[in-house]
Amino acid sequence: MRPLFADPKTDFVFKKLFGTEEHKPLLMALLNGLLELDEAHRVVGVELLSPEQRPPVQELMNSIVDVKCVDARGTRYVVEMQVLNVEGFEKRVVYNVAKAYTSQLQRGQRYPDLDDVIGVTVCDFELWPRKQAPHVPMLSRWSMQEQHGGVRGLGQLQFVFLELPKYDTRRPPRTAVEKWAYFFREADNLEMVPEVLAEQPFRDALEAARTAGFTEEEWDAYIRAGMAIQDERGALSLARREGKAEGRAEGLQEGLQEGLQEGIQKGKEEGLRAMRASLRQLLRQRGLTWGPQEEARLEGCTDLGTLQRWLVQALTAASATEALA
Template identity: 55%
Template sequence: MQPVFADPKTDFVFKRIFGAEGRKPLLIALLNHLLELDGERRILDVQHLTGEQHIGVAELKLSIVDVKCTDASGRRFVVEMQVLKVEGFEKRVVYNASKAYVMQLRNADEYPALCDVVGVTICNFNLWPDRDEHDGFKVPMLSRWRMQEQHCGERGLPQVQYAFLELPKYAAGDAPETLIDKWAYFFREAKNLNVVPPALSERPFRDALEVARTATFSPEEWEAYERAKMAEQDARGALALARQEGIEEGRQSGLTEGHRSGLVEGKRDALLRLLARAGISLSEGERARIQACADASTLDRWIDSVLGAKTASDVLS
């Protein structure tokens, strides 16, 4: 039986809700709520950076779903949905936000022309799972990050900031009250709902659910959604298989140096298989670089980078 609402955590549905020009109010509401902007600080309008956000083959996006936009002041936002927990994820978030900051420069531009960048990431896993002495999470479900002077605590250098919403930390059940809780409830439970619940009956949540209503999908859109879900499952399986194959290769190669060499060889083979499955072609130089790599942590990072990559340079950067 077809669900009433599609999963907003998938690439196709996330872009349908937050990436369409005619639905900008939903993206503006999400940003204002997650960044806790009110009064004169509220975002009133955004412009989608369509050239940067478009991915030609949705299935290759796998674990990363993003929308990039800018507001009237020039401030840029990178909004991401991460459905799989992969090694080095935090570094990739920093890289993406920093890249969005640096890429503003053109040959004739000067540093004062750079506008701030805010990375907004919705995680379908606990990024910071540690708990305090009262068994609460040390880092709350919605966390905000920026630079701080370590001696006096003064905050500064605000040019690149981050916000994270960790969905598994949601604890309000079927009765979310705050705006943040309602967004978390929407992302977590939309695919399981049969009707619009009272907690999500007001805008912007009701409007977001209507966009995710599967009855409004064309046959082509439903097929794209199904492919996106299958791609996510394939990504989970491929990542688990690659890691297991690397471990098994290492075990079969003996102990000490033989163990290390076998482990590295297994990771190289697993990386090449993952690239082939993702349809990413390699030049002779790129293949030689992989074969020459003897560092297990680098190979792990490259394996994780296959998820969401479009080219070999995305993986080997």
């Protein structure tokens, strides 16, 4: 039985809600809410940028999905939904925003033509753990400042993070930021439109995520996206669990540090095997065949991030060769 609303954290639903012309008002509402813009500075129009604007370094593309747009004032936005905390995540976010900034400049243009870029990232994990001091709130904003006096400047690149696990579940959401956090966390568990999300734009977001309106093809795409996330999560969990177990066993004989490193390596190998198996299964389910060249490429890959990217690409690729590009 289908849930009433689909999970907005999955690739398919996030793109449907925030990456299509039909639902551009939702993207603007999300930006206005997470940037906490007042009436005079609200985003009132956006233009979705083509996929060609994305960074060409594929090994750094570990996010579930990103949407790029530019508003009427020229400010550009890189909006991401990140489900898993993968290695190098913060560097990848900085790279994406910096790339969106530098790629504006074409031959013959000048530096004054560059527009500001703001990266907006929704994380389904704690990027800065609550137990860590100093405390970083659920919604955090980052920009450059002079280190001696704290004067802010060089604001051409800015970063906004919404860490969903930091949402306070002990009380109903009150602010727009809290309501967006509640929407992302709980949408697929709701059995009705709750009163706290009965107003715009949250009601429209729930209506767009209502599974009754999905075609069979859209429902299949949604299920595949959810399976891919679970496979990736399982592979990473297995690698960590096996690594810890092997580390404890080896540590009894050769010392904790050496055993832990070897355990982590073994766990990584197990995770790689699990990821390869998931990718082969998905290709078979989609009826995509692969030959010796693709099999050798798959078996020879030793990077979890690359396998994760291939798994996401396999959801929509027309061939196995395209999936492993």
